[in-house]
Amino acid sequence: MWELLLLATLLAVSLNDGVFIGVGKRGPVYLPLDRHIIITGPTRSGKTHFAKRLIKRSGLPALVLDWHNEYPWLRVDARWLKISIEKFDKKLLAEILGLALNLNEPSVYFLYRAIRRQPLHTLRDVVTALDDFLVTTRSEVEMKAAIARRLEYILDVFEGGRIPLEKLFSTKKKVSVDLSKLRLYEEKILVALFILASLYNYLFERGVAKGPERLLVIDEAQNIIYRGDVVKYLIFESAKYGLRVVLVSNEMPPQDLLVHSTHVITQPHYVYNLKIKRSAIIRNNKVEELWLI
Incomplete structure (x- = not known):
């Protein structure tokens, strides 16, 4: 052998x-x-x-x-990483966030509508875009709040990074x-x-x-x-x-x-x-x- x-x-x-x-x-x-x-x-x-x-x-x-x-x-x-989303296609970004946060398809599309015309550099900008997005129905209000809540849970880990x-x-x-x-x-x-x-x-x-x-x-x-x-x-x-x-x-x-x-x-x-x-x-x-x- x-x-x-x-x-x-x-x-x-x-x-x-x-x-x-x-x-x-x-x-x-x-x-x-x-x-x-x-x-x-x-x-x-x-x-x-x-x-x-x-x-x-x-x-x-x-x-x-x-x-x-x-x-x-x-x-x-991983907490040291500086993750930039500037170069991300907005559809891809919405899909990735949806996959990580277990969002359903309507929620992913809602998120995409909220960010598609906004300049984004960090995940904090995503939350800001979501906050500024106007909604007209009760279901959209609830969807917006649910997405924002899930994003807030994970924001801290992405705000202290220094290594690109x-x-x-x-x-x-x-x-x-x-x-x-x-x-x-x-x-x-x-x-x-x-x-x-x-x-x-x-x-x-x-x-x-x-x-x-x-x-x-x-x-x-x-x-x-x-x-x-x-x-x-x-x-x-x-x-x-x-x-x-x-x-x-x-x-x-x-x-x-x-x-x-x-x-x-x-x-x-x-x-x-x-x-x-x-x-x-x-x-x-x-x-x-x-x-x-």
Whole structure:
């Protein structure tokens, strides 16, 4: 067994077919970086450890959305971030706020109407625009009050930041954004969505890339991937601009995400409905079992 592991390690150094991740029945197994990556497994099955190895071996700059303060690289407290919304499309901004605050579709549209012609720099400006928006019916009064109340709950976390997101996007280092210090679940969701959308805008302005240039690792990804088509759109479209999104989840993602990603399962579980006995990599409907290293 040790001879096999040594051989795999040596081959990993000499071959350039992707990131070496383990050994299968036919030898070393490499994970290509030509598409997004999904890492799935039950709790305590090694998902985080595998993601750390993947980040290190890829050699690419990486930004990690760290829910539990588990990633070892340069840590940035999410409360230190300065999140600007100036460049956000108003429809996208309304959608993101709606997803994070669990607003229904009429409320999202109401919010969009309130902000669509207003200059916005911070979330405080969103609240001001909402306050100034004239309403004519009782239902609109109630809707306006409900949205404002939910926004007020999360404003504090966005008003003390000093580190612009662009600094995280432009660095060549590996950086983890520590979300564990945020008290509310909605705050974590909103920061994660803002970072995803802001990074997409940043890369869009730079133009189409020839290959993978950066990783965005989203820990506990099950918390955001089911929150609407806008999330999947941002993930899908970011690939052409050199971003590879690594989704670390203990739940099986939606089918359309699986189709367009390479899927690694760290440990089999009956809920995944796959006939495998150990870790596996799934790509183009082909399943290959392996020992992760």
